[in-house]
Amino acid sequence: LKMMQATTHSFQNLLKEGSRHFSGLEEAILRNIEACTEISKMTRTSLGPLGMNKIIINYIEKVYITSDAATILKELEVQHPAAAMLVMAAKRQEEEIGDGTNFVMIFGGQLMHAAEELLKMGLHPSEILTGYEKASEKALEFLKEMVTYSVKDVRDETQVLPILKSVIGAKQYGYEDLLSPLVFDACKYAMPKDPAKFDVDNIRVAKILGGSINDAEVIRGMVALRSPVTSITRVEKAKVAVYNCPLENDTGETKGTVLLKSANELLNYTKSEENHMEKFIKSIAESGVKVVIAGGTVSDLATHFFEKYGIMVVKCLSKFELRRYARSLGCSLIVRHGAPTAEEMGYVDEAYVKEIGSQRATIFRRDEEGSTVGTIVLRAPTNHIMDDIERTIDDGVNVMKSICRDPRFVPGAGATEIHLADLIHKYAKTEPGLDQYAIEKYGDALEIIPRTLTENSGHKAEQVIADLYAETSKNLKAGIDIEDGKVKETDILDSYESKNWGMKLASDAALTILKVDQIIMSKPAGGPKPREAAPPDAMDEQLLPQLYFPTTPH
Numbered sequence: 001l002k003m004m005q006a007t008t009h010s011f012q013n014l015l016k017e018g019s020r021h022f023s024g025l026e027e028a029i030l031r032n033i034e035a036c037t038e039i040s041k042m043t044r045t046s047l048g049p050l051g052m053n054k055i056i057i058n059y060i061e062k063v064y065i066t067s068d069a070a071t072i073l074k075e076l077e078v079q080h081p082a083a084a085m086l087v088m089a090a091k092r093q094e095e096e097i098g099d100g101t102n103f104v105m106i107f108g109g110q111l112m113h114a115a116e117e118l119l120k121m122g123l124h125p126s127e128i129l130t131g132y133e134k135a136s137e138k139a140l141e142f143l144k145e146m147v148t149y150s151v152k153d154v155r156d157e158t159q160v161l162p163i164l165k166s167v168i169g170a171k172q173y174g175y176e177d178l179l180s181p182l183v184f185d186a187c188k189y190a191m192p193k194d195p196a197k198f199d200v201d202n203i204r205v206a207k208i209l210g211g212s213i214n215d216a217e218v219i220r221g222m223v224a225l226r227s228p229v230t231s232i233t234r235v236e237k238a239k240v241a242v243y244n245c246p247l248e249n250d251t252g253e254t255k256g257t258v259l260l261k262s263a264n265e266l267l268n269y270t271k272s273e274e275n276h277m278e279k280f281i282k283s284i285a286e287s288g289v290k291v292v293i294a295g296g297t298v299s300d301l302a303t304h305f306f307e308k309y310g311i312m313v314v315k316c317l318s319k320f321e322l323r324r325y326a327r328s329l330g331c332s333l334i335v336r337h338g339a340p341t342a343e344e345m346g347y348v349d350e351a352y353v354k355e356i357g358s359q360r361a362t363i364f365r366r367d368e369e370g371s372t373v374g375t376i377v378l379r380a381p382t383n384h385i386m387d388d389i390e391r392t393i394d395d396g397v398n399v400m401k402s403i404c405r406d407p408r409f410v411p412g413a414g415a416t417e418i419h420l421a422d423l424i425h426k427y428a429k430t431e432p433g434l435d436q437y438a439i440e441k442y443g444d445a446l447e448i449i450p451r452t453l454t455e456n457s458g459h460k461a462e463q464v465i466a467d468l469y470a471e472t473s474k475n476l477k478a479g480i481d482i483e484d485g486k487v488k489e490t491d492i493l494d495s496y497e498s499k500n501w502g503m504k505l506a507s508d509a510a511l512t513i514l515k516v517d518q519i520i521m522s523k524p525a526g527g528p529k530p531r532e533a534a535p536p537d538a539m540d541e542q543l544l545p546q547l548y549f550p551t552t553p554h
Contacts, residue, residue, distance in 0.1 A: 029119065033115060035082050037116075039087065043069045048457065052067060063384070066388050068392075069101040070091075071391060073087050073090055073101065073105070085509055086108045089506060090105050097398065097501055098397075098401065110445040112513065115128050115438075115441070134439055135424055136507040139423075143410065146420070146476065163403065164399065164400075167395055167396050167399045168180050171388075171395060175389075179389070185218040188374070190372055198400065203376070207383075211357055212379060213378075216379055219374075221373055223362070224314055224361065224364070229313040230313045233312075234351070237350075240292075240347060240348050241292050241331065247294050247298045248298070278305050281311070283338065285310075287340055291311070297315075324373075329347065348366050361377075402498065414468060415476060415478055418446070418469060418472050422469060428443065450464065450468055459485030468480070470487075
């Protein structure tokens with residue numbers, strides 16, 4: 001009898017007090033689906049050239065105004081494990097490709113929503129998983145056949161610009177004709193002989209507040225947004241030394257007392273320090289170095305002797321930036337006071353000071369193969385605009401990296417997704433089992449991308465989707481024109497690699513989440529609960545009285 005009573009105890013009684021357990025269709029699977037659908041709805045309105053911006057205030061109260069899904073997801077603190085899994089898939093897309101993050105979020109969320117409808121129809125999760133796996137494999141096969149454009153030469157502006165305009169126009173609509181040539185020029189400067197070795201870190205962005213976006217320019221070389229410490233403002237064909245230590249006399253850690261007995265002793269007190277510093281800087285000058293980049297403080301005494309020997313000195317307070325200078329100028333970081341050896345020295349074709357707006361900048365140009373850097377100088381009236389344009393440029397540079405790896409491209413503007421959906425629907429009809437419903441829903445889920453593009457542009461989605469099905473069967477390049485809402489042949493292109501990875505990651509995330517049938521949550525670790533935040537303003541007091549001021553029962 002006791003054994004029978006024990007078996008009737010719920011699983012909850014086996015867990016520690018305070019633990020929570022959810023199982024079954026209603027509690028676990030549908031809850032996970034709802035969480036994924038909600039977070040994908042949030043980023044969905046930011047898709048496309050006319051997508052809306054979000055204002056995000058993170059935990060240190062830094063404000064972001066952007067439509068870039070990668071930035072939005074990075075600053076969100078998602079607690080739900082299933083939603084966090086979808087966010088993780090989107091972050092992997094950002095790390096792997098650098099673009100297409102929103103595609104993963106929206107498509108993954110729609111696959112989950114389609115699964116919810118199938119579960120309510122009575123299908124078992126295993127049948128949905130089988131159908132989704134088959135559809136995903138088939139979609140990737142069809143995608144290979146849809147390549148319509150391939151870049152033959154990454155240094156050819158006429159081949160690359162249409163692609164950059166497609167990427168940049170999706171984030172900064174109206175500025176693609178201005179920003180695309182800037183990104184191309186910067187990448188061309190930094191492109192090594194073997195394009196496969198192209199490094200995105202060699203494209204730098206220098207942001208200078210003021211002016212307008214039209215004042216942006218590309219400078220060949222590294223740009224330091226500060227003037228030199230010395231009065232020398234131009235050096236050509238010079239050797240460079242990069243010191244990762246303060247250029248000042250060392251001071252002892254122990255305290256001591258100095259007894260001076262005469263005026264001569266007082267006059268000669270600092271002579272030894274001066275002699276030591278002059279000997280150090282003279283040795284640098286004798287080695288042929290004309291430019292020094294210092295990673296720490298430069299004392300007044302050191303500045304005096306650098307002036308005496310005609311050496312340009314620039315301070316760099318970031319150790320990461322200091323490493324970039326060393327890499328781009330072909331030298332090693334020096335952490336001692338002494339003349340650099342031939343192996344430690346670098347070379348610069350030209351180092352000069354240029355005034356950009358009201359900001360004086362020092363530019364280092366080196367034309368040798370494999371060490372060149374392209375810097376895009378951005379101008380804008382506010383920091384938020386500059387930050388958003390910088391993110392757009394980052395997407396453009398990542399697409400250049402993607403071209404170097406895989407030069408294939410598929411039609412954009414919703415054409416690829418609709419044609420894939422049509423092929424998946426036809427494939428579903430050839431399958432005899434119940435998983436054909438899941439395959440068909442996979443095709444339906446692909447419609448969400450053109451539908452979202454149309455809705456965000458303010459046009460009627462149903463009519464546009466119908467026109468897309470009709471046109472893409474005849475012409476694969478037929479896409480949505482967001483300005484008039486009509487379907488016509490466009491020159492918008494999407495990276496094959498980005499689409500391929502996006503569909504893989506979204507499908508894998510959906511399959512992983514749909515395999516979950518139980519959620520078991522342990523009791524949170526002990527400790528005092530965080531104090532409830534005070535209301536930001538009077539409006540919130542009226543709108544959210546229960547959240548901040550819970551009413552006490554009478």
